[in-house]
Amino acid sequence: MADYRLKTPLSEADVRQLKVGDSVTLDGVIFGVRDGNLIRVFDKNVPPPVDWHGAALLHTAPNVRKLGPGRYEPVSIGTTTSMRMDRFTEALLRDHGVRAILGKGGLSDKSAQLMAQYGAVYLSVTGGAAALETLQIEEIEKVYWEDLMPECIWQIRFNGFGPLTVGIDAHGNNLQRDVQMEAEKRTADILKKMGVA
Amino acid sequence: MEVPENFYSLIETVCRDLYIQSLKEIPPDVVEAVKRAASRETKEVAKRIFSHYLQSIELGRTKDMIVCQDTGIPIYWVEIGGNMRLDGSRLSKAIVSGTERATREHPLRSSIVSPLKRENRQTSTGERIPIIHYDFVADSDVLDILFMPKGSGSENMSSLKMLVPADGVNGIKRFVMEQVVGAGAKPCPPTIVGIGIGGSSDLCMTLAKKATTRPLGSPNPDPEIAALEKELFEAINQTGIGPQGLGGETTALAVHIESAWTHITCNPVAVNMQCWRAERRRAKVWADGRVELGF
Numbered sequence: 001m002a003d004y005r006l007k008t009p010l011s012e013a014d015v016r017q018l019k020v021g022d023s024v025t026l027d028g029v030i031f032g033v034r035d036g037n038l039i040r041v042f043d044k045n046v047p048p049p050v051d052w053h054g055a056a057l058l059h060t061a062p063n064v065r066k067l068g069p070g071r072y073e074p075v076s077i078g079t080t081t082s083m084r085m086d087r088f089t090e091a092l093l094r095d096h097g098v099r100a101i102l103g104k105g106g107l108s109d110k111s112a113q114l115m116a117q118y119g120a121v122y123l124s125v126t127g128g129a130a131a132l133e134t135l136q137i138e139e140i141e142k143v144y145w146e147d148l149m150p151e152c153i154w155q156i157r158f159n160g161f162g163p164l165t166v167g168i169d170a171h172g173n174n175l176q177r178d179v180q181m182e183a184e185k186r187t188a189d190i191l192k193k194m195g196v197a
Numbered sequence: 198m199e200v201p202e203n204f205y206s207l208i209e210t211v212c213r214d215l216y217i218q219s220l221k222e223i224p225p226d227v228v229e230a231v232k233r234a235a236s237r238e239t240k241e242v243a244k245r246i247f248s249h250y251l252q253s254i255e256l257g258r259t260k261d262m263i264v265c266q267d268t269g270i271p272i273y274w275v276e277i278g279g280n281m282r283l284d285g286s287r288l289s290k291a292i293v294s295g296t297e298r299a300t301r302e303h304p305l306r307s308s309i310v311s312p313l314k315r316e317n318r319q320t321s322t323g324e325r326i327p328i329i330h331y332d333f334v335a336d337s338d339v340l341d342i343l344f345m346p347k348g349s350g351s352e353n354m355s356s357l358k359m360l361v362p363a364d365g366v367n368g369i370k371r372f373v374m375e376q377v378v379g380a381g382a383k384p385c386p387p388t389i390v391g392i393g394i395g396g397s398s399d400l401c402m403t404l405a406k407k408a409t410t411r412p413l414g415s416p417n418p419d420p421e422i423a424a425l426e427k428e429l430f431e432a433i434n435q436t437g438i439g440p441q442g443l444g445g446e447t448t449a450l451a452v453h454i455e456s457a458w459t460h461i462t463c464n465p466v467a468v469n470m471q472c473w474r475a476e477r478r479r480a481k482v483w484a485d486g487r488v489e490l491g492f
C-alpha cells in the first residue's frame with residue numbers, strides 16, 4: 001500500500017497508478033456536488049457551469065456562513081453517502097472527463113467497471129469527521145447555482161485533503177464491495193455457530 | 198416543589214446549549230470506546246479511519262468545531278422528578294424554543310423539512326419536531342434532559358420486524374445480524390446497535406432508540422438479556438465490516454437491548470443504530486435553578 005500526494009486537475013496517469021487501499025492526499029480545487037445539482041445537469045440537461053475535465057468531485061454536505069454576495073466561509077463541511085449519486089457515474093466520466101469521485105460508503109460494481117474503462121477512481125472520505133475535513137479547506141472560491149442552496153456547485157480549494165482511501169481503483173477493484181461480500185459470507189457461518197440455522 | 202416563573206426561560210437556554218454542545222463534544226465513554234477500537238486495528242486503512250475519527254473528536258473539544266456536519270433530528274428524553282410541580286405544556290414550549298435558538302444563534306444547519314413539500318423553516322423544528330419523550334421518576338427533585346441530534350446516515354438504517362412467537366430468540370438474532378450487515382458502511386460504523394424487543398410496533402422502535410442512549414457497554418440489568426447483548430456484540434464484530442465499511446476488527450462499539458412485555462401473539466424486534474460519533478448531552482435541572490451538565 002502506497003501513499004500519494006496529488007494536485008488537481010488529475011491526469012489519467014495520476015489515477016491509473018492508484019490501487020485500492022492506497023492513501024491519497026489532495027491539493028487544489030475540488031467541486032462539491034450532490035443530488036440537486038447533478039439532477040439539474042443530467043435530468044434537466046443544463047450543462048455544468050465549469051469544465052470538469054480532470055476534476056475531482058466531492059459528495060458534500062456543507063454548513064456555511066454567508067459573508068457577502070456569492071461569498072461563503074465553511075462552518076462544517078462533511079461528506080454524504082455516495083450511493084444516491086451512483087447513476088450519474090457514467091455520464092460524468094464519459095462526457096465530462098471526471099477523474100475522481102469522492103464520498104462516503106462506496107459506489108456500485110457498475111461504477112467500478114466504468115472507472116476501469118474511462119480511467120477514474122473513487123476516493124473514500126471518512127464520514128462523520130467533518131471537523132478535520134473543514135480544517136483542510138483553504139477557501140470556498142466560488143459558488144455556482146446558488147438558487148439550489150445548499151445543493152449548489154461548490155468550488156472549494158483544499159490544502160492537504162485527506163489522507164483519503166482509494167475505495168475503487170481504475171483496474172476494477174472495489175474495496176467496500178469486497179468487505180461487504182466477505183461480511184455476508186461470514187454472517188452465514190456466524191449464524192450457524194450461534195445455532196440459528 | 199413548585200418551580201419559579203423563570204424556570205422555563207432557563208430550560209430554553211439549557212436546551213439551546215445542549216444542542217450546540219452535543220455537536221462539539223463527544224461523550225467520554227464513546228471517546229474511550231473509539232480509542233480502544235483504534236488500538237485493536239492492525240490494518241493500515243482501518244487505522245487511518247480511526248485516526249480521522251479521533252482527530253475530529255479532538256478538534257470539536259479544543260477548537261469549538263462541529264464534529265460531524267449532520268445536525269440531525271433533535272430528540273429529547275425528559276425525566277420529570279415526582280416532587281417537581283411544573284406546567285408540562287410550558288416545558289414543551291421551552292424545549293422547542295431552545296431548539297430554534299440553537300439553530301438561529303449558532304447558526305446551525307436546519308436539517309428538518311416537511312415530509313411531502315420538503316419545506317425547511319430553517320429552525321430545526323416543524324410538526325412534531327423536536328421529538329420529546331417524557332417519563333416520570335418517583336421521589337426525585339430533578340428534571341433530567343438527555344438530548345441527541347440523531348444523524349440521518351444511521352437513522353435511515355432503522356428497521357422493525359413483527360416476528361411471531363414461533364420465531365423465538367433465534368429469529369431476533371437473525372434479524373439483528375441481517376440488518377447490521379445489510380447496513381454495511383452507510384451508518385458510519387462502528388455503531389452502537391440499539392435493539393428493542395417486545396412491546397407494540399411503536400414502543401419496540403422507541404426502545405431500540407432508547408437503548409442507544411445508554412452509557413456505552415453498560416449491560417442490561419436482566420442477565421438473560423445481557424447475555425444476548427454480549428453474544429450479538431461478539432457476532433457483529435466478527436463480520437469484518439470495520440470503520441466506514443472499509444474492513445476492520447470493530448463494527449459495533451456496543452450492543453444495547455431494551456425490552457417490554459408484549460402480546461401473546463407478538464414477538465417484535467427493532468434495530469436502531471447510532472453512528473460512531475454517538476452524540477448525546479445531558480442536563481440535570483433543579484427547581485432552584487441549579488444546572489448540572491453531563492452525558
Ligand code: SF4
Binds near residue numbers: 267384
Ligand atoms: S452517518 Fe452519522 S457520523 Fe456519518 S455522516 Fe451521517 S450523521 Fe455523521
